[in-house]
Amino acid sequence: MASPSEDSMQTVAGRAPITAKRRLNIHLQEQMPSPYLARALEAVDPGHINGSTDHNNNDMSVLQQHIAFFDKDKDGIIYPTDNYKGLRSIGFSVPASLFLAVVTHVAFSYCTLPGWIPSLKFPIYIENIHRAKHGSDTESYDTEGRFDPARFDAIFSKYAIKHQDKLTFGEIQCMLKANRNLNDIFGWLAIQLEWVPLYVIAKNKDGLLEKETIRRLYDGSLFEALEKQHSSRRRR
Numbered sequence: 001m002a003s004p005s006e007d008s009m010q011t012v013a014g015r016a017p018i019t020a021k022r023r024l025n026i027h028l029q030e031q032m033p034s035p036y037l038a039r040a041l042e043a044v045d046p047g048h049i050n051g052s053t054d055h056n057n058n059d060m061s062v063l064q065q066h067i068a069f070f071d072k073d074k075d076g077i078i079y080p081t082d083n084y085k086g087l088r089s090i091g092f093s094v095p096a097s098l099f100l101a102v103v104t105h106v107a108f109s110y111c112t113l114p115g116w117i118p119s120l121k122f123p124i125y126i127e128n129i130h131r132a133k134h135g136s137d138t139e140s141y142d143t144e145g146r147f148d149p150a151r152f153d154a155i156f157s158k159y160a161i162k163h164q165d166k167l168t169f170g171e172i173q174c175m176l177k178a179n180r181n182l183n184d185i186f187g188w189l190a191i192q193l194e195w196v197p198l199y200v201i202a203k204n205k206d207g208l209l210e211k212e213t214i215r216r217l218y219d220g221s222l223f224e225a226l227e228k229q230h231s232s233r234r235r236r
Contacts, residue, residue: 022158022178028150035153038146043219045149045211055221062219063133063145064126069223071126078124080105090226091201100197107190108132136180136187137194140218147218156211165211169199172209201226 011024028035031046042051043062051057057065070078070086080101087097105122112128113119124132130145140152159175160167167175176191202213202222216222 025153025157028153032149035149038142038148040144040146043147043152043215045152045215047212048215052216052219052221055216055219055224057219060126061130061145062147063129063141065220066218067124067129067220068126069220069227076126078126080122083124086223089230090223091230092197096197100193103193107186134187134190135184136176136191138175138179152215152218155214160211163208166204166208167214168208169203172199 011026012019025031028046032044032049039051040061041057041059044051055065058068060068067078070082072082072085083101083104084097087100088094092100105124109122109124110118111131112125113123114125114128130141130143133141133143133145138151138155140148140155142148155175156165156167159171159178161171162168172195176188176195179191180188198214198217199209202217203209204213213222216225
């Protein structure tokens with residue numbers, strides 16, 4: 001096998017300044033095993049090569065795990081009321097929970113249904129959640145719901161300017177704008193609906209969204225932690 005040339009390994013092109021501004025982590029392969037292999041069961045990164053060891057994946061894809069928290073009765077179906085209760089349990093207000101639950105189910109229910117007849121109950125079927133993957137996102141999930149460590153790492157190598165493993169609100173907005181696909185109005189709105197509430201509910205005391213918080217969002221273990229925190233605060 002021939003050795004790769006220097007040009008064939010470059011991640012920056014001189015006549016494309018944007019490639020220098022949004023850099024990739026060229027050492028990722030040294031920091032974790034097989035970083036370009038999408039993981040079906042665990043959301044992994046260099047600091048967590050086995051994912052969230054305190055979280056049971058239940059043999060679900062990482063994308064399925066992301067929403068499974070809201071399926072409290074474990075029937076594989078999430079209704080708007082389930083979503084609302086879950087959002088309230090992690091600290092969202094009544095109006096915010098109602099809004100997010102309604103918009104989420106109106107937008108994503110139909111594509112997850114097992115048949116083509118719509119349901120006025122607007123259920124989301126966990127088994128089919130991969131069909132709800134939309135454009136203009138970070139691509140940290142692939143089209144089957146696996147977790148892509150390299151895409152996840154690129155969130156920070158490209159956009160975490162002030163802190164290596166944390167994002168400011170401005171950096172999040174810069175990322176969302178950069179990820180926009182042409183004429184993808186639905187995707188543009190969907191990513192705001194996902195990232196802005198995440199920032200509001202999960203930012204740290206310095207107003208930053210930490211890398212570990214975002215990683216745990218992807219496998220759903222963040223919701224479990226937020227529920228415990230919210231429950232503890234209410235008991236005080």
